Amino acid sequence: MSTSRNFYSIFSCTLIGSSLALSLFGLVSLIFSWGTVVEWEVWGLRSVMVSFSLVLDWMSLFFLGSVCLIAGCVMKYCLYYMEGECNLSRFGHILSLFVLSMWFLIISPNQVSLLLGWDGLGLSSYALVIFYQSESSCNAGMLTVLSNRVGDVAILLSTACMFSSGSFDFYLGLDEAEKGMVLLVILASASKSAQVPFSAWLPAAMAAPTPVSALVHSSTLVTAGVYLLIRFSEALVDSGVAWVVMFGSGVTMAMAGLSALFEVDMKKVVALSTLSQLSLMIISLSLGLKDLAFFHLISHAMFKSTLFMSAGVMIHSVSGSQDSRVIGGFSVSSPILSLTLGASNLALCGFPFMAGFYSKDPLLESLISGGLNFVSGAMVIVGTGLTVGYSFRLIYLGSLSVSPLSSSSAVEDMDGTVVKSVSMLFFMSVVSGFLVHWTVMPLGSPSILSSTSKILVPLASVLGGFSSYSLAQNSAALPGRTMLKLVEGLVMSAWFLPFLSTKFLTLLVTASGFMSIKVVETGWSEHYGGQGGLELFTTTSSLIQKVQKSKGPPGYLVSTAVFSVILFFSYYVLTLLSA
Numbered sequence: 006m007s008t009s010r011n012f013y014s015i016f017s018c019t020l021i022g023s024s025l026a027l028s029l030f031g032l033v034s035l036i037f038s039w040g041t042v043v044e045w046e047v048w049g050l051r052s053v054m055v056s057f058s059l060v061l062d063w064m065s066l067f068f069l070g071s072v073c074l075i076a077g078c079v080m081k082y083c084l085y086y087m088e089g090e091c092n093l094s095r096f097g098h099i100l101s102l103f104v105l106s107m108w109f110l111i112i113s114p115n116q117v118s119l120l121l122g123w124d125g126l127g128l129s130s131y132a133l134v135i136f137y138q139s140e141s142s143c144n145a146g147m148l149t150v151l152s153n154r155v156g157d158v159a160i161l162l163s164t165a166c167m168f169s170s171g172s173f174d175f176y177l178g179l180d181e182a183e184k185g186m187v188l189l190v191i192l193a194s195a196s197k198s199a200q201v202p203f204s205a206w207l208p209a210a211m212a213a214p215t216p217v218s219a220l221v222h223s224s225t226l227v228t229a230g231v232y233l234l235i236r237f238s239e240a241l242v243d244s245g246v247a248w249v250v251m252f253g254s255g256v257t258m259a260m261a262g263l264s265a266l267f268e269v270d271m272k273k274v275v276a277l278s279t280l281s282q283l284s285l286m287i288i289s290l291s292l293g294l295k296d297l298a299f300f301h302l303i304s305h306a307m308f309k310s311t312l313f314m315s316a317g318v319m320i321h322s323v324s325g326s327q328d329s330r331v332i333g334g335f336s337v338s339s340p341i342l343s344l345t346l347g348a349s350n351l352a353l354c355g356f357p358f359m360a361g362f363y364s365k366d367p368l369l370e371s372l373i374s375g376g377l378n379f380v381s382g383a384m385v386i387v388g389t390g391l392t393v394g395y396s397f398r399l400i401y402l403g404s405l406s407v408s409p410l411s412s413s414s415a416v417e418d419m420d421g422t423v424v425k426s427v428s429m430l431f432f433m434s435v436v437s438g439f440l441v442h443w444t445v446m447p448l449g450s451p452s453i454l455s456s457t458s459k460i461l462v463p464l465a466s467v468l469g470g471f472s473s474y475s476l477a478q479n480s481a482a483l484p485g486r487t488m489l490k491l492v493e494g495l496v497m498s499a500w501f502l503p504f505l506s507t508k509f510l511t512l513l514v515t516a517s518g519f520m521s522i523k524v525v526e527t528g529w530s531e532h533y534g535g536q537g538g539l540e541l542f543t544t545t546s547s548l549i550q551k552v553q554k555s556k557g558p559p560g561y562l563v564s565t566a567v568f569s570v571i572l573f574f575s576y577y578v579l580t581l582l583s584a
Contacts, residue, residue: 009093013080016101020077021429024070031066042114044174058115058174064299065111068232071303072111072224074429075310076104081426082314083216086321096136100217103129107225111232116164116173123160123229126197127153130226134213145209148507152206156196156230163189175236187244190237198230198283201257205503207280208264211272211327215317218272222279223310231286231302238295247291251377254291255384258284260502262391266398271316271329274399278353279309281388285368288385294371300441301364308352308360308434314427315346319403329402341424345431346403350396352434355389355466363438369462389462390469397471 034040040062048055080100087093106125113119127150135146166186167173194200199207207227211218221227234241234250241247258281265277282305286298319332319342326332336343352359355366372385549567 009097010084012094012097013084016097017077017080017426020073020080020104024073024077027066027070027073030061031063031070034061034066035063044115047117053168054172055117056115056173057118059112059118060114061112064235067303068111068224068299069108071306072104072107074433075224075306076100076220078426078430079216079220079310079314081422082219082317085420085422085426086216086317087214092136096133096214099129099132099136100220103133103217103220103225107229110229114174114236116160116167116175119233120160120164123197124157126226126229127157130210130221133217133221134210136214136217137212139212142212144507145206145212148209149206152196152199152203155203156193159189159193159196162186163193175240187237187240188246188249190233191241191246191250194230194234194287195253196230197233198227198287199257199280200230200253200284200287201260202502202505204257204260204280205505205507208268208270208273208276209503211270211276215272215313215320218276219310219313219317222276222313224306227279227283228302228306231283231290231298234287234290235295235299235302238290238293238298241290242293248378251288251291251381254284254287255381255388257281258288258388259384259391262388262395265395266391268395269329270327271320271332271399271402272313272327274329274395275309275312275316278312278392278395279305281392282309282353285365285385285388288377288381289368289372292372292377294368297364297368297371301361301368303441304352304360304364304438307430307437308349311345311427311430311434312349312353314423314430315342315349316403318342318423319346329399332403335403343403345427347400348431349434350400352438354393354396355462358439360434360436360438363442366462367442370459373461386461386465387469390465393466393469394471 040060042058042060044056044058046054046056080097083093083097083100087096090096102125106122106129108122109125110119110122113122130153131146131150134149135142163186164173166189167175196203210221213221241250261277261280261284265274265281268274268277282301286301286305289295289298289301318339319335320327322335322339323332335346348359352361355361355369369385369389373382377385545567
């Protein structure tokens, strides 16, 4: 056990130190407009070169720094959350493989080398989701890996589409003949970032340990699809299919917000909030706002990891229950935990001067002024209001002064290890938006909006948030309870996407098998086929045996006569058919 703890501590310190160094290199790369590509030729076939490439520019360096910082803090957090786990060493090695795969994906500008990180994420995420080896973990892991395999197939097909260009490097840009592969890239990104219709696996993956969720939903697995679209943003805008991405992400954002508003599982609420923010980033990419999308990706990673780690402490303190209705009493017994939970939720809402405000507010203003169509714009506004609603609901449930389970909370304040791991991410959740917005990000000119449009974002946040929160809290007292219950069932089931992804396919296969049994195995086909032929030959053989044992004509004469009749009848039938 001490060896495992030393591994986690050493790896955590190494990652945090690497984060600082990579962020400094990224700043230098941005200031001096410096970037480099390292390429090794692996194999050549006539005019096609298969190479292993690495790109180091300001975007990849900053993202690497963010991943290293979050992974280092999560590694430290694992010492608290996974304490007493008999497979702690195995968990640490799988988590390290998971982070390493994300590194390869970030620095790979080549479709061939990209597969190393892309498939590594899928394999290691499956191993992490099923880590607890329960039935729910097994089902969630299978749903996760099968949903992601759709994206893996799309990546392989897009790689094949690039074969005609003689190079698999997508940083060089795409010609007109290659833009058909953009649809495949969109499909791969949608499956990895859990966009509709692949949204079912993201809440199901909450069966994984909370440290895994903090890493997956902040900077690794689900952000891989967004990062891939950032690299293909120019081709996405030029291809003319950006409206597909815009509409699909708008639907996903509205669906995730409504589902989170009525969800009772605390981890699933946070997971659905991640889905909503990823949809916002992808919508901005469809309009070519890749710098703003990347900025929001970095700031979102900081406060979402803090939110997950705070929720994990609350879940760990109530014996592993994830039901938000039995979690409470932390405002008095654990003020530090209440502070980190509330601040990260406010950053998620875009509260002024938090990290989310500096990335989310300019992004929404740019979307409003950047040619967003009416349907997608309405979905973005609705999703923004719902974000405030479920965030305030989460703060209310987690910060009650009285515990729902007892008259007084027995939970003490956060462990020292948790404070060390959460404090750095909490600090970044507060100040990273200000620092990055004013010193680092090349965001270009600000959006020029009218007074009405300028107030639209905060007005939608306040009114939508409080109205949706009131609806969720007082839904039992509203008239038309039966219809409302049906709507709640539709919303809480994420528009039946889990059913369509799992039980619908199972029922379809089962129904087709039952129909096959009725028609083939117990129907007329079997009567005139296998069983009918068996009965015919059995009866004939029995008859021949009886004749041979009788005192009549010799058996061989009867057998020869019967065989001759059958042969003549068969020849006659074949002659008629050939004529």
